[in-house]
Amino acid sequence: MAYVPPHLRHAKDAEKPSPKPELLVPQFQRSLNFGSPSRSNVGRRKGHNQPSSQAGKIEYGNDAIYRWFAAGSPGDGQFPSSAGLETISLKSFEQRSAEPPLILVLDPHVAQDVKESDGDVRKSPWEYVAENVQEDLLSSFQNVRKARESQELEGKPTLVVRFGKILFRGRSLTNVEAVERKSVSETTLRQMKRSLYTNVPVAFIQHVTSEAVPKIGLDFAEEKELYHIKLSDSMRPDSTITCKCRVMEDCKKLQLHKIxxxxxxxxxxxxxxxxxxLDLRLMLYTKEALTDLTDDEEHCIRNLINSAVLNSEVKGGLRWPLGTETSGGRFTVVGVWHTNAKIFRSSSIRLKVRHADRFDFRTSVGEVSREVSLKMTEICLELLKQNHQVDLVTTMLEDNLRLIWECFLDCDCSFE
Known part of the structure; x- marks a missing residue:
């Protein structure tokens, strides 16, 4: 009998009510980490052992830096008293949270004053962001370089900017406050849990591809379709293995591309x-390719990939016949992504516009999102040099952030 995913099953008793969404929330919340990295998930990849499975959790390196600040306000970085929190309606987010998310907004009249003051002596927002980021960026890159040289860390460092909306959680609003803007201090915001909602509006995708790309002079590089099969490994309880696969059109089977x-x-x-x-997340990360698998490990992983059945009707685009979602008593399928991406690039940056269809087998929750990210490849190449030029890195960072502000963020789109 073929395995039927939970989201496609039909109830045996037609009159039996479906479980309420709020009953599923606690289980999903236990698998998420919306706040700053805790001690439990900050550690070295090698030798960092957990008593229970941590697969799927966000992993942070030693001395990882996680900060938030606001930009684009009048007064050279002074947090405006006119800023406040408002609720925002995001169906895909509310499915996995008991509370509606909050966003930071500026009083409309103040926002207009900011736009009209662009030509004065006020510090530009990209200069302000670069100043706030530069010292920690250099420090983090230095830590990454040392870890790679000592072989405590593998993988090439990547500096990326992701677009979306910063969501805040941790303060309940009354019914009246949910309608009207609620003032908030910068100190309070730093204490709240937050996440980046990366499912950008269609209008932003259209703006990026039809206006930003030609304005910057990016060249189309490639379009690729990938299936990302997420595996838990009992021997690596603190990590998730990702198998990137392409589709072989002649036989409609998956072909392993990278682990x-x-x-x-x-x-x-x-x-x-x-x-x-829109808001931004600037992130420095490394990702390690698994190239030292034993023949038995590779055989087990390939068995899982070969067992996958392409099915456009299920979330994530893949399903597994009953009993084939685990291999060797060690590897288990915990999630799948189906992504279609367009890549644009220049000598200094790499832009990815991606449509992602995801499904988490542990929580039976799926989502579809549109995502835009920009890799600062030239800055990484300069920072990888032993004798990199700090002034040059500063100039590159400011130039890239100015490009983002003027060409990407200049889009009148709404998340609601």
Whole structure:
């Protein structure tokens, strides 16, 4: 009998009510980490052992930096008293949270004053962001370089900017406050849990591909479709293995392309852009390719890939016949992503516009999202040099952030 995923099963008793969404929330929340990295998941990849499975959790390197600040406000970085929290309706987020998320907004009249003051002596937002990021970026890259030289860490460092909306959690609003903007201090915001909602509006995707790409002069590089099969490994309880696979069109089967461990984050800067519709996350991470698998390990993983059945009707696009989602008593399928991405690039940056269809087998929760990310490849190449030029890195960072502000964030789109 073929395995039927939970989201496609029909109830035997037609009159039996479906479980309420709120009953599923606690289970999903236990698998998420919306706040700053805790001691339990900050550690070296090698030799970092957990008593229970940590697969799927976000992993941070030693001395990882995780910060937030707001940019685009009047007064050269002074947090405006006119900023406040508002609820936002995001169905896909509310499915896995008991509370509606909150976003940081600026009073409309103040926001207009900010736009009109762009030509004065006020420090530009990209200069302000670069100043806030530069010292920690250099420090984090130095830590990554030392860890790679001592072989405590493998994988090439990547510096990326992701677009979306910073969501805050941890403060309940009354019914009246949910309608009207609620003032909040910068100190309070730093204490709240937050996450980056990366499912950007369609209008932003259209703006990026039709306006930003030609304006910057990016060249189309490639379009690729991949299936990301997420595996838990009983021998690596603190990591998730990702198998990136392509589709062989002649036989409609998956072909293994690359095996990786989940990324390790070393620097995360969340930036609420008060004068724009979208926010940013600047992140430095490494990702290790698994190349030293034994023949038995590779055989077990390939068995899981070969057992996958392409099915566009299920979330994630793949299903496994009953009993084939585990291999060798060690590897288990815990999730799957089906992604279609367009890549644009220049000599200094690499832009990815991606459509992702995800499903988590542990929580039976799936989502579809549109995502945009920009890799700062030239800055990474300079920082990898033993005698890199700090002034040059500063200039590159400011230039890239200015490009982001003027060409990407200049889009009037809404998440609601």
């Amino acid at each position: 990786e461990l989940n990324q390790v984050r070393h620097l995360v800067f969340d930036v609420s852009c008060l004068d724009k519709k």
